[in-house]
Amino acid sequence: MPADTQQKPVDRRWQRIIQTMLRHNNQSDALIETLHTVQETYGYLDPAVLAAVADRLGIPPARVFGVATFYNHFSLKPKGDHTLVICTGTACHVRGNDQILAWVKEQYHLTPGQTSADNRLSLVEARCVGACALAPVILCDGVLTGKKGYKETTAIIEEWLGHAS
Amino acid sequence: MPREKIDRITAEHRWFLDQFNYHILVCAGLGCPGNDDILRALGQTVRNRQLTDEVLIRKVGCMGLCSAGPLVLIRPGDLMYQKVQPEDAEEIIASLGKKPVERLLLSPDLAFFTRQHKNVLRLSGRIDPESLPDYLVAGGYQALLQALFAMQPTDILRCIQESGLRGRGGAGYPTGLKWSTVARAQGSPKYLICNADEGDPGAFMDRSLLESTPYAILEGMTVAAYAVGASEGFIYVRAEYPLAVQRLKRAIRDAEQNNLLGHSICGSNLNFRVQIRLGAGAFVCGEETALIRSIEGRRGLPRPRPPYPAEKGLRGRPTLINNVETYANIPSVITNGPEWWARLGTDKSRGTKVFALTGTIRNTGLIEVPMGMPLREIVYDIGGGLPGGHALKAVQTGGPSGGCIPAALLDTPVTYESLNELGSIMGSGGMIVIDDSASMVDIVTYFMAFCRDESCGKCTPCRVGTAQIHNLLTKFQNRKATMADLEMLEWLCDLVRNTSLCGLGQSAPNPVLSALRFFRQEFLDCILTDQNHEEVRP
Numbered sequence: 001m002p003a004d005t006q007q008k009p010v011d012r013r014w015q016r017i018i019q020t021m022l023r024h025n026n027q028s029d030a031l032i033e034t035l036h037t038v039q040e041t042y043g044y045l046d047p048a049v050l051a052a053v054a055d056r057l058g059i060p061p062a063r064v065f066g067v068a069t070f071y072n073h074f075s076l077k078p079k080g081d082h083t084l085v086i087c088t089g090t091a092c093h094v095r096g097n098d099q100i101l102a103w104v105k106e107q108y109h110l111t112p113g114q115t116s117a118d119n120r121l122s123l124v125e126a127r128c129v130g131a132c133a134l135a136p137v138i139l140c141d142g143v144l145t146g147k148k149g150y151k152e153t154t155a156i157i158e159e160w161l162g163h164a165s
Numbered sequence: 166m167p168r169e170k171i172d173r174i175t176a177e178h179r180w181f182l183d184q185f186n187y188h189i190l191v192c193a194g195l196g197c198p199g200n201d202d203i204l205r206a207l208g209q210t211v212r213n214r215q216l217t218d219e220v221l222i223r224k225v226g227c228m229g230l231c232s233a234g235p236l237v238l239i240r241p242g243d244l245m246y247q248k249v250q251p252e253d254a255e256e257i258i259a260s261l262g263k264k265p266v267e268r269l270l271l272s273p274d275l276a277f278f279t280r281q282h283k284n285v286l287r288l289s290g291r292i293d294p295e296s297l298p299d300y301l302v303a304g305g306y307q308a309l310l311q312a313l314f315a316m317q318p319t320d321i322l323r324c325i326q327e328s329g330l331r332g333r334g335g336a337g338y339p340t341g342l343k344w345s346t347v348a349r350a351q352g353s354p355k356y357l358i359c360n361a362d363e364g365d366p367g368a369f370m371d372r373s374l375l376e377s378t379p380y381a382i383l384e385g386m387t388v389a390a391y392a393v394g395a396s397e398g399f400i401y402v403r404a405e406y407p408l409a410v411q412r413l414k415r416a417i418r419d420a421e422q423n424n425l426l427g428h429s430i431c432g433s434n435l436n437f438r439v440q441i442r443l444g445a446g447a448f449v450c451g452e453e454t455a456l457i458r459s460i461e462g463r464r465g466l467p468r469p470r471p472p473y474p475a476e477k478g479l480r481g482r483p484t485l486i487n488n489v490e491t492y493a494n495i496p497s498v499i500t501n502g503p504e505w506w507a508r509l510g511t512d513k514s515r516g517t518k519v520f521a522l523t524g525t526i527r528n529t530g531l532i533e534v535p536m537g538m539p540l541r542e543i544v545y546d547i548g549g550g551l552p553g554g555h556a557l558k559a560v561q562t563g564g565p566s567g568g569c570i571p572a573a574l575l576d577t578p579v580t581y582e583s584l585n586e587l588g589s590i591m592g593s594g595g596m597i598v599i600d601d602s603a604s605m606v607d608i609v610t611y612f613m614a615f616c617r618d619e620s621c622g623k624c625t626p627c628r629v630g631t632a633q634i635h636n637l638l639t640k641f642q643n644r645k646a647t648m649a650d651l652e653m654l655e656w657l658c659d660l661v662r663n664t665s666l667c668g669l670g671q672s673a674p675n676p677v678l679s680a681l682r683f684f685r686q687e688f689l690d691c692i693l694t695d696q697n698h699e700e701v702r703p
């Protein structure tokens with residue numbers, strides 16, 4: 001890891017992260033904002049980057065990991081090529097997303113938070129994306145589908161994964 | 166003079182808008198997916214027909230009736246078209262000034278529109294959320310100018326207090342009282358926070374407000390900052406709302422550039438900056454003390470109150486924390502006066518409230534009604550009743566901290582007090598219609614799983630209790646419960662409610678207790694059949 005950490009400063013992505021920290025004067029309360037930038041730029045919270053962030057903000061690494069694991073939004077593992085988000089908020093739940101989730105789990109052998117072995121698909125459970133009036137809601141690589149029943153929704157997922165490359 | 170600058174921008178923009186014979190407003194909110202294509206198709210058609218001098222196409226915020234989206238509004242005339250597709254662009258443009266496109270037309274007489282009373286949502290779906298000039302033309306920032314140049318901070322505190330406005334984030338604490346406490350509190354600097362964490366899964370009032378009228382929220386916050394003496398503000402918004410964040414960022418930047426935020430606002434002696442802080446997917450961070458800790462870059466663990474944030478909040482300084490909708494109400498309270506505002510609603514629950522109407526109901530979307538309106542009117546008139554021959558079973562309010570109102574009590578007026586009496590809460594405005602095919606046991610099990618997963622784990626009753634209650638509930642779900650389980654369930658609910666540290670744990674049992682109160686038989690029906698049924702019946 002240390003070697004990796006040493007390399008980060010020349011990385012363009014790392015520059016973005018430095019900028020976020022600088023905007024907050026490298027204060028320790030910039031941690032969560034910085035983690036957001038890390039996740040945006042790297043797609044996940046890379047442990048080596050976290051160590052470098054801890055170092056720069058003068059925060060014990062344990063606290064950085066404590067914060068990183070406390071919040072559901074942060075992922076310590078890289079995402080697959082495609083991401084399927086299934087909303088499990090109340091409005092989507094009562095409109096049948098529990099069945100759609102069960103179908104996905106069975107069909108693709110994934111539980112929420114997991115990525116398939118071939119790195120093709122990550123399954124993510126969302127607590128509500130705010131489009132409740134369109135329940136049940138799913139997001140295929142960020143594209144929202146709603147107001148569809150079980151059959152249509154599962155067909156959309158199959159087609160999307162069939163076409164997506 | 167900045168005031169003149171505002172007047173000039175307003176006049177110029179009004180002149181610009183008035184040049185066009187037709188305005189076509191397209192909802193560009195999250196609730197109308199595909200609106201980009203519609204905007205593009207309409208724009209292309211207008212260019213093809215060389216109507217660019219006559220027709221102005223604009224993207225606007227949410228118009229409310231999301232279930233009929235994508236929505237398009239034609240002005241003048243306020244013709245609303247529903248379920249618009251890019252292919253409809255030609256026909257829509259061709260019809261301008263002629264007969265409307267009947268097959269897309271939504272009747273303006275729909276109870277969904279006529280029964281609402283829009284105050285906070287007044288400009289939602291009518292202006293471009295990313296245009297400060299649009300907001301100014303619609304009367305925006307008049308409240309701030311009035312506050313800064315015609316009122317003292319104490320006048321504002323009195324105005325808010327007299328209006329009777331109560332917090333829209335859930336608990337309904339009197340806003341004027343909270344502001345006065347912060348204004349009086351010793352310590353500087355003072356901070357101001359807008360709670361846009363919107364944790365209730367199934368509710369989207371705050372998202373819609375942030376996406377549709379971000380300037381109104383900033384204006385409300387700035388008035389509040391002047392009233393309480395705060396110099397720095399934070400908007401804590403969920404990371405799950407990227408569009409809202411993007412629009413807020415833009416609004417903050419434009420407000421700064423036009424001296425409506427920052428140093429010496431509008432030439433007054435008010436200095437007030439606003440920054441955005443992103444939440445990161447923890448329900449407990451909607452709780453004010455946890456939220457403050459999260460802004461400080463730490464794990465969002467609640468702490469006991471007192472001291473309340475009004476006295477010791479962010480960085481140990483006096484901090485005003487209000488919900489998005491609370492701030493969005495401020496401009497109209499200031500400009501129309503507290504008496505006007507207090508006339509809306511009921512004596513103790515004044516004003517209007519925004520609700521997110523979802524579940525098994527014909528018209529899903531965002532509505533605003535005067536408080537005190539009976540639930541029946543919301544469900545059957547505004548909501549259009551239940552589709553597909555379903556009968557209503559209950560209306561759930563307050564999400565995982567709330568409860569359900571059974572069909573038999575549908576005449577209950579929606580006020581803080583009446584919902585509390587029934588063991589539910591107003592909450593932030595989520596309203597989920599549950600039909601007769603749903604099992605209340607399933608629904609409360611769902612909510613308890615939510616609370617168990619979202620418990621921060623700081624105190625034992627909540628951490629262990631929610632897990633235990635959830636285990637018991639799954640026994641009911643699997644029809645393997647016993648009478649002892651039912652007793653245990655009630656005992657545990659009582660324990661968790663009374664011994665948890667923060668509102669999450671204290672209110673987690675609410676859905677269960679409410680369901681036990683109104684749908685007890687459903688629980689009894691899940692008790693092992695080899696038990697003696699005579700004993701089971703209460």
Ligand SMILES: Cc1cc2nc3c(=O)[nH]c(=O)nc-3n(C[C@H](O)[C@H](O)[C@H](O)COP(=O)(O)O)c2cc1C
Binds near residue numbers: 365
């Ligand atoms: C578990 C929990 C979650 C909460 N979530 C929210 C929320 O998402 N949005 C909100 O405005 N208030 C939420 N609150 C209430 C806040 O603690 C606080 O009372 C509110 O933001 C005050 O603003 P108001 O007076 O304008 O309502 C939550 C409270 C608890 C206990």
Ligand code: SF4
Binds near residue numbers: 449621624627669
């Ligand atoms: S009640 Fe629950 S969420 Fe609140 S502090 Fe205790 S464990 Fe955390």
Ligand code: FES
Binds near residue numbers: 132
């Ligand atoms: S509950 Fe699914 S989007 Fe809100």
